[in-house]
Amino acid sequence: MIKMEKEHIKPASLMWARAFKDDMKDTFPDPEVRKVKMPYVSEFYLRYDYSNSTSLITSSKIEGIVIFMHSDGKAKGSFWRTITSGAIWPSMKIGRTAMKNIQVVDKYLDKKRRELVPAKHWHLLLLAVDPQHQGKGYASKLLEEMFSRIDEDGLPCYLETGGEKNVSMYQHFGFKVLEEFTEPNTTDKMVAMLREPKGGKK
Numbered sequence: 152m153i154k155m156e157k158e159h160i161k162p163a164s165l166m167w168a169r170a171f172k173d174d175m176k177d178t179f180p181d182p183e184v185r186k187v188k189m190p191y192v193s194e195f196y197l198r199y200d201y202s203n204s205t206s207l208i209t210s211s212k213i214e215g216i217v218i219f220m221h222s223d224g225k226a227k228g229s230f231w232r233t234i235t236s237g238a239i240w241p242s243m244k245i246g247r248t249a250m251k252n253i254q255v256v257d258k259y260l261d262k263k264r265r266e267l268v269p270a271k272h273w274h275l276l277l278l279a280v281d282p283q284h285q286g287k288g289y290a291s292k293l294l295e296e297m298f299s300r301i302d303e304d305g306l307p308c309y310l311e312t313g314g315e316k317n318v319s320m321y322q323h324f325g326f327k328v329l330e331e332f333t334e335p336n337t338t339d340k341m342v343a344m345l346r347e348p349k350g351g352k353k
Contacts, residue, residue: 152296155197155206155216163213164194164241170279177337178252188245192253195241196277199233204276207296215280215289217297219308222272252336259335260311267329267343268309273301275310294324301348308346318342325349 155163168189175192179185197206197218204220233239242250264274275297280289301308312321318328326344333340 152207152209152293153211155208157201159208159211159213160194160197160201163208163216164190164197166213166281167193167197167216167277167279169282170285177339178249188249191241191244195238195245198236198238198241200276201236205300207293209289209293213281214284214287215293216277217275217279217293218277219297219301220274220276222268222274255336256334260341263330263332263343264309264311268307268345270307272306272345273304273308275308290320298324298346298349305348307348310344311341312344313339313341318344321346 171193172186172189175185175189179188200218200220204218206216206218209215233242245253278290278293280293298308308326310321310326312318321344322328324346326346329343329345331340331342
């Protein structure tokens, strides 16, 4: 596993879009439009969160990626940060209406996370593996690398996910369900989960 550098953002965003090609159907109902827009959504987040998160990729081929952030590093959104991070271009390509919907969902998820886990924690923002490399153990390697780092802090790890398959996978890694909810402006059913630390600081 290696640290994701800025030069990896563009190919990583394309991989992320392939892995989550069926997401955001409410925001982009037309599959052809969604296919075009999803890489920009991925690139927006990768650029916007780059300086405040820890991002690991499997290799320079980017078979998979994991992104996590300390709760203290979750900065509020700002237009200035969008500009300075380089996220302004993908946000323009996403479109004003879609960006407003995305911001509403993000604000809701951030509020939900803080309600469910008010104490310090790590937030698993993304785990994605390229469809052509799924089933090869990359997700496990990325998660294990992440846990080996964050367990040293003695803090829990929080995430939101959707789908029974994903919930089952995360339960395998020690996550427990906190709450199920529906995102605003969408029909997406989400599950909030938490993993307690193993070892590390006391």
